[in-house]
Each structure stands twice: as C-alpha cells, then as structure tokens.
Amino acid sequence: MPIRTRVAGALTAGLLLSAATPTAYAAETDTATHPGDVVTSAPTEFHPLPGQWTNTRAWHITYRSTTAKGGPNVVSGTVIVPNDGRTGPRPLVTYAVGTVGMGDSCAPSAGFPYGTTVEATLINQIVQRGWAVAVTDYEGLGTPGDHTYTVGRAEGTAMLDAARAAQRLGIPGVDADSPVGIMGYSQGGQASSWAAELHDSYAPELKVKGTATGGVPADLLKVAKADDGGLGSGLIFMAAAGQNAAFPELNLDAYLNPAGKALVDYFRTNCVAIDSIAGSFKKITDLTVKNPLEQPDWQARLNESHLGTHAPDAPVYLYHGTLDELIPYDVGQALRADWCARGANVSWHALPLLGHIGGVTVGALPAADWLADRFAGRGTGGNC
Incomplete structure (x- = not known):
C-alpha cells in the first residue's frame, strides 16, 4: 500500500492532532476496514531532545484498531525509520511509552517534533540500530475521546495495530516480512505484555521475534x-x-x-x-x-487487565527493579511465575537496588540487545 498523505505539506504532529475531528475519522474509516489499516498519514519530525538532529524520516499516522470491548476505533502514533538508504528488510519495533498523562498534548507524537517526548532518547537508541519503530499514542491520547489508561487489552491491540500500520505505509524494507519486536516499560510494559499475550490470537501474521517488557503493572x-x-x-x-x-x-x-x-x-x-x-x-x-x-x-x-493468564508465543525478556516504589517488585515476580507456569520462554532479570525510573534507564539497553539477538536468529532458553 503506498504512503497515503491526506494532509498537504509537512504538517507537524501537533497540527495534525488539533485538526482531527470525530467526523473526519468516521469518514476515513469507511476505507480503513481492517485493524492496522492506515486512516491518515503525514510527514512529521523526530527529535529526541529540542533541536537534536536525527537522520530519520517520520510519519504521524492514525490507524484502525480495536477497543477493549471489541469494537473499532482509531488510534494515533508515529512511525520512525532511519534515513540510511537501506531498501532491504529491516526489523520493526512496536514501542509503547510509560505514563505520559491523559491530555492530548501529552501524546508521544505531539512531542516528537519538538524534542519533548520523555522516552524519545531511548527510542532513538533503537532507531540508531537501523530498526524502524512504530510508537503508539494509545487509544484516546491524541484522538477524540478519553485515554483508556491502564486498560490492557486496548493497549495491546493498539501496539499490534501500530506494527501493522507501519507495514502498510509502503516504506521500503518495512512490510509484512519484517521481523517484529515488542517493547515497553511501566504503562508501556503493561501494553507490551498484553501485545505479547494477544499476538497469537489477534495478529498472528506479524512475525514477532520477542518482547522486551519491564516494570509491568501486571496486577x-x-x-x-x-x-x-x-x-x-x-x-x-x-x-x-x-x-x-x-x-x-x-x-x-x-x-x-x-x-x-x-x-x-x-x-x-x-x-x-x-x-x-x-x-x-x-x-x-x-x-x-x-x-x-x-x-x-x-x-x-x-x-x-490482569496479565499472566496466557503464555506469549514468542520469547520474553522481563525486567523489574527490586526497589520499585510504584509497581511492587513482587508483581513482576508473579508475572514471571505465571508465564513460566504456562510454558512461556521467559528471560527474567531482577535489577538490584533500582527503583522505577532507574529500572527503565538501566534496563533499556540490555533489553534492546536481547531483541537484537532475536532479530539475528539466536536462540534463547530463558531462565524459568
């Protein structure tokens, strides 16, 4: 499917968000009939920090997804691709950020053009590996309606459909054959864990190689x-x-x-x-x-929204700070135990003496290295 730009010019994500209306989305979804279908796309920019240049191309998108009750909805997000001239297949990571808030101005896509999205530096580390990245804004964060914060199923479908939408944009090297990784921490850990559990039933065609998830509010x-x-x-x-x-x-x-x-x-x-x-x-x-x-x-x-009731069908890298002050460490331990009991391939990593913020800053690089091994086809036996 070719890239469909429905807004003339290189609009920023913020302008696109403010221009979007429920009526416009309703009209567009007449042709976006399947989960992951692109509703709108427009060029945007990706800056990890204000004014920081990255050799990337980026698109703000809206795409068809599914609510927690199983109905259709429209979610926004951003697709970022290294501008390195590569035309062959490249990995695609669908990424979910931690808690940013509930106002539309908090959406990751609203901050990327200005370098104000908090996890953009972590996302940039992934992009610089040569991987494409799809970052969901989640349901209702950047689109009409309230953000369904902590509703696990809606977050999981939003992540999987962001990957589908990226594959359908027509970007060279990002298509249905792309190996896919799932990644997130905190709220993003809930979302990525849900995406991992939903993959085999909701989006089995995605070639998911692994999920790196941390600080997960599983209960x-x-x-x-x-x-x-x-x-x-x-x-x-x-x-x-x-x-x-x-x-x-x-x-x-x-x-x-x-x-x-x-x-x-x-x-x-x-x-x-x-x-x-x-x-x-x-x-x-x-x-x-x-x-x-x-x-x-x-x-x-x-x-x-309780996690651990279904084993992900691809390997999982699960990490949690032992001194996490927001999401108790034993919640992460219980998720490990539940997945292991159901036969999942889990690589569990406790992060000694780290709290919630320390967990994401210290845990992100090893998690990405683990995904790199999965993309390279290396096996992992887990440590259940």
Whole structure:
C-alpha cells in the first residue's frame, strides 16, 4: 500500500492532532476496514531532545484498531525509520511509552517534533540500530475521546495495530516480512505484555521475534493497594479515569466527592509531570464517597487487565527493579511465575537496588540487545 498523505505539506504532529475531528475519522474509516489499516498519514519530525538532529524520516499516522470491548476505533502514533538508504528488510519495533498523562498534548507524537517526548532518547537508541519503530499514542491520547489508561487489552491491540500500520505505509524494507519486536516499560510494559499475550490470537501474521517488557503493572488491584496514600497515589485515579473511559457503565463520578471529581478532571487534560505533584500522597478514602475498587463490577474490569493468564508465543525478556516504589517488585515476580507456569520462554532479570525510573534507564539497553539477538536468529532458553 503506498504512503497515503491526506494532509498537504509537512504538517507537524501537533497540527495534525488539533485538526482531527470525530467526523473526519468516521469518514476515513469507511476505507480503513481492517485493524492496522492506515486512516491518515503525514510527514512529521523526530527529535529526541529540542533541536537534536536525527537522520530519520517520520510519519504521524492514525490507524484502525480495536477497543477493549471489541469494537473499532482509531488510534494515533508515529512511525520512525532511519534515513540510511537501506531498501532491504529491516526489523520493526512496536514501542509503547510509560505514563505520559491523559491530555492530548501529552501524546508521544505531539512531542516528537519538538524534542519533548520523555522516552524519545531511548527510542532513538533503537532507531540508531537501523530498526524502524512504530510508537503508539494509545487509544484516546491524541484522538477524540478519553485515554483508556491502564486498560490492557486496548493497549495491546493498539501496539499490534501500530506494527501493522507501519507495514502498510509502503516504506521500503518495512512490510509484512519484517521481523517484529515488542517493547515497553511501566504503562508501556503493561501494553507490551498484553501485545505479547494477544499476538497469537489477534495478529498472528506479524512475525514477532520477542518482547522486551519491564516494570509491568501486571496486577492493577495489587498496584493500587501499594500506591494508596503514597507517591504514586495519583496513578490510581488516572487509572480509574482510564477504566471509566473504556467502560462508562462503571460510573466513576458516582464514587467521587467534589475534591475527587476536581482531581480527575484535572488529570484528563494534563500531563504526568504536573499530575504526579497534584496527585501524590492522597488516600482513596479522601477523594471518594465510596471506594470503587471494593465494588464487584470495578474489580471484574480491573481483573480483565490482569496479565499472566496466557503464555506469549514468542520469547520474553522481563525486567523489574527490586526497589520499585510504584509497581511492587513482587508483581513482576508473579508475572514471571505465571508465564513460566504456562510454558512461556521467559528471560527474567531482577535489577538490584533500582527503583522505577532507574529500572527503565538501566534496563533499556540490555533489553534492546536481547531483541537484537532475536532479530539475528539466536536462540534463547530463558531462565524459568
């Protein structure tokens, strides 16, 4: 499929985001009938830091994907390819970032042209290996509607369909024969782990060679219990808003007191740096009239995002900081145990004395090296 540019000129991702409307997407999806079909594409730029040059070509895309309930949706993202003249097959990594916030301005694609996307330096390390990278914005982050933050199935399909969309752009060397890697940490770890579990049923045609995933919030109820009243307490309310976006019948507003409603409304339009300050050290009971996490319908929906119930069909590199202050280390250990018990090929790596941010900075390079071995066809026996 040739590259389809539906917006004249080299628009930035930010301009494209602001121009997009639900009506426009509805019209485009008449021809984007399959998951991974490209809805719109336009040239953009990829800068890891403000003004930092990279020898790359990049496209802001919107593409067809699937909601947690199985319906069609449209997700945005960015495809980045080294401008190295290579025309033969090259690996493709579908990459999911950690928590950035819930406002559209927080989307990775909105920051790439300006060098303000936090994980862009890590993504650049992958691009500089000669790999193409597709970075999803996730459902509702950069497209109409609220971001379905922490809804695992929606994140997993968004990642797999970003890979499909990259293959359908018509980029030389990036096509259905490209070996695919899946990568992400924190929220991106949840998304990449879900993509790994969904691959064999949702996108089996993708030639996935392995998944590198870290800091994974595999059990949302356990993470919420650990974060309540602590540094990461705001993440609980962001997650509640994300679950409510996917499942409006949960009726989050009915559980929030005025202070809770104000905080959640604030989260819906702001990014993680300020959100973490506004939301820290708050108890669920301080912001609710009744704790939604104690209700059967909420517990059922949160448990739908529980990982470890299905073995990924390709090898997995799983890593976690032993002092992670946001996602308890034993949550990562439990995911390892669950996958191993189901016969998955898991290479488990504990990161001694590292917290959540240390885990991504120290763990990213070995994870990418591990993916390089998978692309090279080298075997891995795992360490279950």
